[in-house]
Amino acid sequence: MNTATTHFQDALQRSQQRKQLYLGLALLTVALLAPFVAYPVFLMKLLCFALFACAFNLLLGYVGLLSFGHAAFLGTGGYITGWLLTRYSSLTPELGILGGTLAATLLGLLFGVLAIRRQGIYFAMITLALAQLTFFIYLQAPFTGGENGLHGVPRGQLFGLLDLKNDLAMYYFVLAVFLFGYLLIQRTVNSPFGQILRAIRENEPRALSLGYNVNAYKLLAFVISAGLAGLAGATKTVVFQFASLTDAHWHMSGEVILMTLLGGVGTLLGPVLGSSLVVWLHHALGGSVLGSWMSVILGSIFVLCVLLFRAGIVGYLQKFVQRNLR
Amino acid sequence: MSNVILETRGLTKEFNGFTAVDSVDLQVQQGHIHALIGPNGAGKSTVFNLLTHFLPATRGEVLYQGQVIAKLPPNRIARLGLVRSFQISAVFGQMSVLENVRVALQHQLGTSFHFWKSASSLNHLNQQAMQLLESVDLQDFAMRKTVELPYGRKRALELATTLALEPTVMLLDEPTQGMGHEDVERVVGLIRKAAVGRTVLMVEHNLHVVSSLCDRITVLARGSVLAEGDYATVSANPLVREAYMGKEAEHV
Structure with a gap:
């Protein structure tokens, strides 16, 4: 009985893993071929926001923590990387990105230590307040260029070898960064640590009564999320050679919530799809007469999502597949 | 009074002027199944929360294996072998x-x-x-x-999860609450089995369960200890009959 059941579980796990692998390979092929069909800079923007939304979803979807200040990490990654690369011209882009990511990780640790003990709306409010504080620092600080933003960040040469001024080279580097972040999140969710996170999301007092220091687990998840959001911002700055206040503004914290909910909170691919749709909407409507209605359109989508599509697009697809293909 | 494994001294909890637990002195002997009973609002669950530091006590001490544990966070207390369950099945x-x-x-x-x-x-x-x-x-x-899972099975799962920590003392908060007769019998059997070599402190409303399972009973009323002893002693106590069993006595 014992071994039969565990064997059954193993087999089930393996068949699921195989399906996931096929889906992953198909998506990877699409991603590898995409720059020959679509504009690479646009694709890079998609990937950066996808990573940002995935990082956010690690918290909201897998720990149940709503951070309303994730723009601070995106912005910090961008500004610190931009500043490092403009100030020290001998730095290679990957080191600049590493610096920006580390800065966002440390900021995440600081935010986390201050906010993690609070629950629900209080947690959201503290992260919002801290992010606003960060925003005003970037508005005033001399190195950010204030409202004009930080311009002229060199793309440079990756590891001193590969010239990133070539959009195609840049694209594959961004894809590699995105894959690193995505796979790290996938692993985190499916790790011993991820099991404890699930338990905390399901029933926090019970996890505590089983001897787990829940705040420490939440804090680590928060720091990983902040670091990856910073990585997204840092990479984006190198792509666009520019860091601006938009990335640190609270609108961005709100938009990442929309991206995640639209695609499907608590699913791995949901935020990728959701962020792509939102970025594409901005792109498609930006030039048209509807451009000035952007906020209204996004707001309506948000309302519809919350009222009708709680599981998001990928969440619904998953349910559909489970119901019909089992 | 030898071999006391869990003890409270003057344990008190006040919520904005309302005293939920009023200087409770409780002694749980090693190896006993000890019941905490009392009418609704007597402070039984609050005592559990204080013992495991899910709530900080206003005054008083909790001693576990002779060690003061009031300052430790709940997860550390669980690691020491004092593991609690919850009133609503926690799975x-x-x-x-x-x-x-x-x-x-x-x-x-x-x-x-x-x-x-x-x-x-x-x-x-x-x-x-x-x-x-x-x-x-x-x-x-x-x-x-x-x-x-059906409700009774969830409670059984909760018990198995608690046992996974190999607790020295198990605190069970109303383990048979909301169950049908058959489920109650099964859970009582499971508790009896699980209690071998351990100490159990349980909050319980079902007096049949208490009388058949427990070695010692403490009755709480309005936050303080009203009576203590084995089932015969406690159920013969007129104060207890008045405060708690008045309406229940007809069923017993």
């Missing part, structure tokens, strides 16, 4: 039944913060988790999603 609904127990076993590996390791490293624990599930007769449900 992880979206996880499988096996995973529920395995989460509690995960301590042993010391990899609970390892976010870079595959969760398949936890499969070492499956055998042990299955044994625990067998001990509460849940082995056939191992792969089921926990929300799908």
Whole structure:
């Protein structure tokens, strides 16, 4: 009985893993071929926001923590990387990105230590307040260029070898960064640590009564999320050679919530799809007469999502597949 | 009064002027199944929360194995072997039944913060988790999603999860609450089995359960200890009859 059941579980796990692998390979092929069909800079923007939304979803979807200040990490990654690369011209882009990511990780640790003990709306409010504080620092600080933003960040040469001024080279580097972040999140969710996170999301007092220091687990998840959001911002700055206040503004914290909910909170691919749709909407409507209605359109989508599509697009697809293909 | 494993001295909890627990002195002997009974609002659950530091006490001390534990966080208290359950069945609904127990076993590996390791490293624990599930007769449900279990089975799962920590003292908060007669019988059997070699302190309303299971009974009323002793002593106490059993006595 014992071994039969565990064997059954193993087999089930393996068949699921195989399906996931096929889906992953198909998506990877699409991603590898995409720059020959679509504009690479646009694709890079998609990937950066996808990573940002995935990082956010690690918290909201897998720990149940709503951070309303994730723009601070995106912005910090961008500004610190931009500043490092403009100030020290001998730095290679990957080191600049590493610096920006580390800065966002440390900021995440600081935010986390201050906010993690609070629950629900209080947690959201503290992260919002801290992010606003960060925003005003970037508005005033001399190195950010204030409202004009930080311009002229060199793309440079990756590891001193590969010239990133070539959009195609840049694209594959961004894809590699995105894959690193995505796979790290996938692993985190499916790790011993991820099991404890699930338990905390399901029933926090019970996890505590089983001897787990829940705040420490939440804090680590928060720091990983902040670091990856910073990585997204840092990479984006190198792509666009520019860091601006938009990335640190609270609108961005709100938009990442929309991206995640639209695609499907608590699913791995949901935020990728959701962020792509939102970025594409901005792109498609930006030039048209509807451009000035952007906020209204996004707001309506948000309302519809919350009222009708709680599981998001990928969440619904998953349910559909489970119901019909089992 | 030898071998007291869990003791409170003058334990008091005040909520904005309302005294929920009023200088309670409680002594739980090693190896006993000890019941905490009393009418609604007597402060039984609050005592549990104070013992495990889910709530900070206003005054008084909690001693576990002769050591003051009031300052320790709840997770540390659990690690010391003083493990609680909850009034409303506390299980992880979206996880499988096996995973529920395995989460509690995960301590042993010391990899609970390892976010870079595959969760398949936890499969070492499956055998042990299955044994625990067998001990509460849940082995056939191992792969089921926990929300799908009937209520009585969820309580059994909660017991198995608690046992996974190999507790020295188990605090069970109304383990038979809201159950049908058959489920009550089964859970009583499970508790009796689980209590071998352990100490149990339980909050319980069902007096049949208390009379058949418990070695010692403490009656709480309005936050303070009204009576203490074995079932015969306590049920003969006129104060207890008045405060608590008045309406229940007809059923006993």
